[in-house]
Amino acid sequence: MDRLKEHCGVVGVIGTPKAARLAHLALYALQHRGQEGSGIAAFDAERVRSHKAQGLVADIFNDAILDGLAGDIAIGHNRYSTTGDSCLDNTQPLVAKGRRGEVALAHNGNLVNVEEIRRVLEEAGAVFQSTTDSEIILQLIARSRKRSAEAILDEALHPLRGAYSLAVATRDELWGIRDPWGFRPLCYGTIPGGGHIVASESCALDIVGATLVREIERGEILIFDRTGAVRSHRLPWSEPSKLCIFEYVYFSRPDSIVAGHSVDQVRRALGRQLAHEHPVAADAVMAVPDSSNSAALGFAEKSGIPFELGLIRNHYIGRTFIHPTQEMREDRVRIKFNPVRSLIEGKRLVIVDDSIVRGTTSRKLVTMLWRAGAKEIHLRLSSPPIISPCYYGIDTPDRSQLIAANHSIEEIAKRLGVTSIGYLSHEGMISSSPAGTGYCSACFTGNYPVAFPGLEKFADAPREGEPARSAGD
Secondary structure: OEOOOOOOEEEEEEOOOOHHHHHHHHHHHOHHHOOOEEEEEEEOOOOEEEEEEEOOHHHHOOHHHHHOOOOOEEEEEEEOOOOOOOOHHHOOOEEEEEOOEEEEEEEEOOEOOHHHHHHHHHHOOOOOOOOOOHHHHHHHHHHOOOOOHHHHHHHHHOOOOEOOEEEEEOOOEEEEEEOOOOOOOOEEEEOOOOOEEEEOOOHHHHHOOOEEEEEOOOOEEEEEEOOOOEEEEEOOOOOOOOEEOHHHHHHOOOOOEEOOEEHHHHHHHHHHHHHHHOOOOOOEEEEOOOOOHHHHHHHHHHHOOOEOOOEEEOOOOOOHHHOOOHHHHHHHHHHHEEEOHHHHOOOEEEEEEOOEOOOHHHHHHHHHHHHOOOOEEEEEEOOOOOOOOOOOOOOOOOHHHOHHHHOOHHHHHHHHOOOEEEEOOHHHHHHHOOOOOOEEOHHHHOOOOOOOOOHHHHOOOOOOOOOOOOOOO
16 A cells, blocks of 8 residues: 555667667556656667656657657666656666767666765766766766677676666667666567567566567676677676565566566465465455555455455556655545445455555555445555665665554554554565575565665664564564
């Protein structure tokens, strides 16, 4: 209900004269990853052309604009700001002139050593046009004196600490890049009739009719050229796998495949485990649509309680909880959800949601259900309590605003006005997620896999491997 601010979606296309149009379609499929701004940069053999603006994909592009983005290489980006101001200068793709010509970049993630690198670059004469950390990556690439793509990226990416899944375009090549920890997903596929596509999620491949080949692995760079050739390069250093667990819990679309696994099926498993850990006698299970639908179905399956569509979502106002300000999120709660009174009145309800951040908007939705005549409201969350901010690509508030960092489970239930509350345990979340992948769950544990300035202030947070706080604690 009260969700994390969202991060970004990236796409890259090569090998088709309709590259910008395919990127445009892919951005529609990735709209859930950012609604603040969108852009496309396209290369032909001579030059780069770009168009970007603040707002939704549907409001930014039209046929005339897409016709002007000629070329067989294109990258696109949907933005939700995690660093930098909300302004057009920070909307991507970013374009710079390098030693090998112009280069364009679209970035999903956050760097944690931005100030250090920016200071070094400014002392070397770099002039920045934006306040986003993505421009630091672009500057490092553009300033490299190396000749091959592999050598350029080995040099440019070496100083970076944090999360970066990148689509980078030059006049001749498309690069798909994933950081050594693999915080954010990135996959690639083949386009009918020739060509390749890279994207944050496989749902972006589906919309253009592409065939998913595989996930780009952590620390891997895929280099595509106009001949259709693809070569893989590994960064000459490695780190332990730290895929953001929230990709499965909330961020990714349920029809996507992440790390080789169906997001829908993982969320159903989370819901089944939630029902096992926090059973309750009730008349109906309801989801907070849409990201919690799969988990609610899993809860209903395990518990035997009927699943009902008790909350109807208005799909024409955008994704409520990735709006930049709390006031905007709260205003839209009132028009985004409407209760089905006949399914709610006099009923004992299990309301399944993926997470609670501040609790403000959650409280408004609970009030709505009471007013619709609910007899009992049992809130169940398919993730543990969020006790720490994220520094790897999600604009969470500081700890003072995180409800679970400052209140006990019992206090949270009272503040939200629910009959009972139950969070999935950290152990239950990890065991219900695909095995063989290491996860970052710092927002639940306070254990940050990549150090950053000020980390010492989180020393009192539970560390990974310690029992997570749950409704039974």
